[in-house]
Amino acid sequence: MKNSCSSILKLLEKYFDQEATDKERLLVESHLQDCTACQDALKSMEELRALIKSPVEEALQKEDFPWVWQNIERKIRLQEKQPWWQSIRSWLDISPLFKRKVWIPAVATAAVLLFITTQIIFKNTSSYPDASVVEYVESKTNNVMVYDLEKAKVTVIWLFEGPEEEAIPS
Amino acid sequence: MVIRGTRGGSNTVMKRVAPLIIFFSFLFLFFTSVAFGQVQTRLRVIRASNVGSNVDASLRDVHKDLGSLFSFTSYRLLRDENLNLSLNQPFSISAREGRIIMEITLMGLHRSVAELKIRVTREGKDTFNTQIRLSPGRTVLIGGSKVRDGVIIYAFSANF
Numbered sequence: 001m002k003n004s005c006s007s008i009l010k011l012l013e014k015y016f017d018q019e020a021t022d023k024e025r026l027l028v029e030s031h032l033q034d035c036t037a038c039q040d041a042l043k044s045m046e047e048l049r050a051l052i053k054s055p056v057e058e059a060l061q062k063e064d065f066p067w068v069w070q071n072i073e074r075k076i077r078l079q080e081k082q083p084w085w086q087s088i089r090s091w092l093d094i095s096p097l098f099k100r101k102v103w104i105p106a107v108a109t110a111a112v113l114l115f116i117t118t119q120i121i122f123k124n125t126s127s128y129p130d131a132s133v134v135e136y137v138e139s140k141t142n143n144v145m146v147y148d149l150e151k152a153k154v155t156v157i158w159l160f161e162g163p164e165e166e167a168i169p170s
Numbered sequence: 171m172v173i174r175g176t177r178g179g180s181n182t183v184m185k186r187v188a189p190l191i192i193f194f195s196f197l198f199l200f201f202t203s204v205a206f207g208q209v210q211t212r213l214r215v216i217r218a219s220n221v222g223s224n225v226d227a228s229l230r231d232v233h234k235d236l237g238s239l240f241s242f243t244s245y246r247l248l249r250d251e252n253l254n255l256s257l258n259q260p261f262s263i264s265a266r267e268g269r270i271i272m273e274i275t276l277m278g279l280h281r282s283v284a285e286l287k288i289r290v291t292r293e294g295k296d297t298f299n300t301q302i303r304l305s306p307g308r309t310v311l312i313g314g315s316k317v318r319d320g321v322i323i324y325a326f327s328a329n330f
Binding site for chain 2: 134135136137140142149153159
């Protein structure tokens with residue numbers, strides 16, 4: 001190593017990091033032509049960089065940046081709270097189908113169908129919001145008792161039979 | 171950049187479309203089940219007696235409820251079924267080799283209340299008729315038919 005090497009070594013790192021001025025760069029390059037020790041020092045810096053760079057690059061390739069970006073986008077969206085009507089508009093604006101406003105007649109048709117269906121279904125059913133559990137009970141052969149245990153939500157219908165025995169249901 | 175655009179775009183669309191699909195699926199399932207007028211009802215056939223003191227674990231609720239009315243010491247579960255009742259389609263269970271028949275018919279639906287008609291015939295003759303309204307959490311017990319040293323109790327409960 002020459003006498004000037006110590007001063008060049010200080011500049012070598014700046015030169016290596018491409019932070020040296022034009023003057024410094026020329027100084028280093030002229031020195032490097034004649035000094036093998038500084039050439040070796042530069043070479044070892046390059047090797048060290050390569051050694052560090054390759055695993056970092058591999059890790060970067062494996063990293064799922066689209067996913068990260070989606071998360072960032074989501075967080076931005078959450079921060080920028082849209083009014084509800086704009087949210088609905090943007091939500092409906094998700095496909096060419098919706099963009100063509102096909103959803104308007106589709107939703108209208110679905111609503112009409114639902115309305116007709118519910119009318120047909122509930123037409124055959126009676127309305128009895130406050131009616132009792134037992135609508136009627138009749139027996140020509142037995143006395144019948146109806147008892148409501150309201151607390152337990154249990155209704156008991158009891159038939160008082162004669163002596164004749166009934167078999168267990170099959 | 172191409173990968174990011176494609177993957178991110180499809181994911182975003184799927185995230186937006188998925189709730190729509192789920193919502194309409196539930197709507198479809200609800201309306202098809204209601205449209206076909208089907209209701210699931212649990213029927214337990216129980217023999218209550220004063221012979222022994224065995225109460226089946228699944229009948230502790232019945233034992234507790236009937237305790238204030240009757241003094242049976244034993245409750246045995248003979249049958250436990252989930253009846254899939256359709257509107258105006260009678261479902262029958264029989265006893266004594268078909269001489270006694272209990273016919274259960276779903277007569278109507280009103281929100282979460284099912285209207286059941288229960289008819290008991292003995293050798294072709296009507297012996298008992300009732301119409302009950304079953305709602306979730308409600309149990310209707312029909313009992314009194316004598317069998318050997320006890321009685322038969324039919325416990326209807328909503329399963330919808």
